[in-house]
Amino acid sequence: MINATWGVRPVLFYIGGFPVEAYPIFMFLALVTGILVYVVQLKMDNIRKSNALYIAVFAIIGGTIGSKIPIIIMYWKELNSDPNSFNILLSGRTIVGGLIGGAVGTFFAKKIFKIKERLGNQIAIPVAAGMAVGRVGCLLRGCCYGKATKLPWGIDFGDQISRHPTQIYEIIFDILLVFFLVWKKTKGVRPGELFKIFLNCYLSFRFFLEFIRVEKVSFIGLTDFQILCVISLVYINRQFIFQIFNRRGVKENE
């Protein structure tokens, strides 16, 4: 429900009585940060810009649609009861779905336009940096909050309950992840490997973070996002998992 008082600072300032909300501002800054870091990465690695643009367009559109689809599936009944489809289009988004949607969009762009370049090493750091900025918007708006806690750094988002500031946990993690990815890149990685590392790190972190977040539990005590994280992690590491099973099979035959 619309609640102007919910969140740390949902409205940044007023311009002529018109409220300038924190969430859209920081989401926009996240997008700008991501694009700027992406351009810097491309320049540093001497990548052809045209293919990078096509992939970016597909990744952004795929990410936008992907970020909405899990919310639509999760809250199918609640959303269907809303007569205004425009509200449904605007309400709710998830970064896990956005990442998967972006990856799927990139995959289709490469298949359809026969792009051979692998840009995972150039995309990973911008996405992590953008996510860190975007979570500031979540903190100020008061979405993505955690469960009640008695820890001294708990934050009251407006319901007089001290909660885990899961947004801050994620900002810290994202910043550390940026440094880790930069370090990994300077050490040398195979083409496209950095995005795989990024997804593995973020989805694993998100899986554990969900235990202290307020989300709808849907299956064997796990939230929908946790299930999505597990499925994505299995898919990303499918070759590694097959290798383990193959080795075991060979040992048992011996």
Place this chain on the structure above:
Amino acid sequence: MNDFQEGSDNFNNSIDNSNPPPSKNPNTVLDVFMGIGISAIAYALTWFVFRGQYNAMITVLIDFIIIAAFGFLTVRFFRTNHKVSAIIMLALISPVILNLLLLGACGLILLPK
């Protein structure tokens, strides 16, 4: 005109345009109209879908398909020497994408009841 050529001298003139060679320089004016036209069609389709008495979720899913198709066409035009059309389409779809990305919040807490 040499011995191997047949027909009139104006065979290669611009008057005979029955089979024009592919132009390397795209027509900018045509590209502008194409970009605006396709964007207008996409917006009109979205408007018709929203105006229709469909289920809210069906409307949203059709809208996603339109956006995905529009994105595909944009990149297609970038690659087929219709850069002006592609830039116009990109500029015209950006507000929709930004709306979807920026407004509201991550959860459904802003959904009016």
